[in-house]
Amino acid sequence: MTPALAQEYIKRRMHELGFGDNYHIRLKHFIIRQGETRVEKAYNSFYILVEEPARLQIKSQNGFFELANTNANEMQYEHHGKITIRHTGGAIARVRFIQVIPYK
Amino acid sequence: MEGLIIHTVAINRQGELKHFEIPLSNNAKFITGLWYKVRLITDAESGVVTELKSRSPYQPEVIIGELSLSSNQREGVFYFGKIILDNANYGLLDYTGGVFRVNNYSHAKFPQSLKVKVDADTAIVHGYIHDNWGVISGRNVRYEIDLYIYQQLKEKP
Numbered sequence: 425m426t427p428a429l430a431q432e433y434i435k436r437r438m439h440e441l442g443f444g445d446n447y448h449i450r451l452k453h454f455i456i457r458q459g460e461t462r463v464e465k466a467y468n469s470f471y472i473l474v475e476e477p478a479r480l481q482i483k484s485q486n487g488f489f490e491l492a493n494t495n496a497n498e499m500q501y502e503h504h505g506k507i508t509i510r511h512t513g514g515a516i517a518r519v520r521f522i523q524v525i526p527y528k
Numbered sequence: 529m530e531g532l533i534i535h536t537v538a539i540n541r542q543g544e545l546k547h548f549e550i551p552l553s554n555n556a557k558f559i560t561g562l563w564y565k566v567r568l569i570t571d572a573e574s575g576v577v578t579e580l581k582s583r584s585p586y587q588p589e590v591i592i593g594e595l596s597l598s599s600n601q602r603e604g605v606f607y608f609g610k611i612i613l614d615n616a617n618y619g620l621l622d623y624t625g626g627v628f629r630v631n632n633y634s635h636a637k638f639p640q641s642l643k644v645k646v647d648a649d650t651a652i653v654h655g656y657i658h659d660n661w662g663v664i665s666g667r668n669v670r671y672e673i674d675l676y677i678y679q680q681l682k683e684k685p
Contacts, residue, residue, distance in 0.1 A: 441604075466647070495545055497545070504605065505608075
């Protein structure tokens, strides 16, 4: 997903969820080292992937994203709740998200 | 008026992750219940784990996968949990009952539909199943999971 598509997606998605234009966005650029597992708590926000990271497995209640996974029939770009980002081997990996924080 | 949708998801490979979508009825008002049934297709005697042995009388439940169900609208994820094979020892040697009430969805497969109340303002329910049965059996296990979605329908004017 390109950043431009992500912005359009976020706008429509927030309207769909009933938040309208009431949300903040933050840019998140994570650097994950070999063997590292990072847990992000996003119970009140949404993380939208703006690229397709290699060497990483991203898992949340919404679904999975892992390019190397050949056992999946779909990948998810939108993540919410407890998000686990796990390095699956090789060099240091980077991943960029747009964090969307809705408010009332 | 109540409606029932039965959606079957087939898992064939070890560690498979399968996303699916369940279309709801046009006149659905609420999702009121959930239930699932597991049907093994692979021969059960060919190395598929159907029970976990332990030294104590209590046998831990066999977790065959992970299930997530979500609505596309405001409700978001409304069910996220383990899919558990029937556990004959349900409730045995569980001393927590006096303090922490045993929930059907924490110890065993729910014996009857799990009551929920989710606004059915979404056209579809999106979900995924992540296989664990193949992982603990160390081979591809073929099985089907029937998901029962109970819905309350709007009365016709």
